Amino acid sequence: MRYLAGEQHKQRTFARKKEADAFRLKIESSAAQNKLTGVAIDATVAQAATEYGIHNDRRFEDGQIKRGSHRNLVNLIANAIVPHLGKMRMADVDGTVLERWFYTLREVEGLSARTAMERLIGYATFWTFAKRRKLVSGENPASEALAIIGKMPRTTIRTITANELRQLLTTASVRRKHQTHHSWRVTQLAVHLAAFSGLRIGEILALRLCDVDLSGRRVHVRHTLNDWDELTTPKTRDSRRVVPIPQAVATLIADYIRNDYTPNDREIIIRTSFGRGGAAGGKVVANGFVRNYWQPLVEAAGLGDPDDALHFHALRHFAASWWLQNRMPITEASRLLGHSSPTITLGIYSHAIMEAEERASAIDTMSAALIEGTVAQELRTAVKTLTYQ
Secondary structure, eight states: OEEEETTEEEEOOOSSHHHHHHHHHHHHHHHHHHHHHOOOTTOBHHHHHHHHHHHHHHHHHTTSSOHHHHHHHHHIIIIIIHHHHTTSBGGGOOHHHHHHHHHHHHHTSOOOHHHHHHHHHHHHHHHHHHHHTTSOOSSOHHHHHHHHHOOOOOOOOOOOOHHHHHHHHHHHTSOOTTOOHHHHHHHHHHHHHHHHHOOOHHHHHTOBGGGEETTTTEEEEOOEEOTTSOEEOOSSGGGOEEEEOOHHHHHHHHHHHHHTOOOOTTOBSSOEEEOGGGOEEEOOOHHHHIIIIIHHHHHHTTOOOTTSOOOTHHHHHHHHHHHHHTTOOHHHHHHHHTOSOHHHHHHHHHHHHSOHHHHHHHHHHHHHHHHHHHHHHHHHHHHHHHHHO
16 A cells, blocks of 8 residues: 655555555544644654754744753754654654653663653653644643653752861862962862852853952852853843852952953953963863862862762852851842742752751750640649639
């Protein structure tokens, strides 16, 4: 039997006429539905992904999405969706297929549970686009897959204690053997800004001379630096903020600007001595900073653990926790962190509001008050009973 699949003519043979008639009925029904709904039900995942890629390219060119988001979408299509699902028809990808795909990404490709879940959520968005383009119809199969897989346990990120921070600061204060002067000064400055002002690494690397008010002891967070050395708007609107800095950090910044600042056209404070082609002010971006500056410091401080890495972001978590433990109002801490709502801050740092010993003390106090109150009431009742007797 010869039939048309999309724009391709195909042929299939059957051993029995009954099977051929059933297949013919299926093809005719599909063609009728396609004509009725306008849905290209024979579209493959690869065909839909091609359109999705073109769509995202246009969004990036028009400034609707940032370079990092565009890169992630390209990787989603090229490395996760098309290699595993590309030959399938969109209509044949159901929740069970996506469940198998999810575990393939984890067990074969070696992705973490969180990353594999991000891929699945990315497929949900891709499917919605395909439906708008009438490349598929029905219900989003990613919803079924998410229901089957269930919620992933939250990844526990290693926190940093006050003693560990002291170790880092002590190690960062001295230039190590074989460490360049530039690496030492940049590491020292970045660690202090993150630990005491709660800035993200991209925000630290984006600070310009005009963003620092040394007399007022504050920094203005106006940009973040991406992996392509571009100054972009911060993570959210609320990420644009003014953050106070301790006197020690202000002194450190002033000393760095006076002795180690490399002049450059954007006046970004943290730059290398030479950029590409020998130009002054070479880039220092987040990925390179973590690999070349942060990780060597962690190892030198004796805090390295191959099974539980200490992330630079832990310094920001320390700052927030320290503020809250020292009774800074949750609304103020949220503003300094650049969160859009105190609810977000509370969800992340609720543990810091009351430490374990404080919790135990509070529970003892409350229970004691209740118990003592109950005993007192019982004594008063007994006295009244004796009096009336």
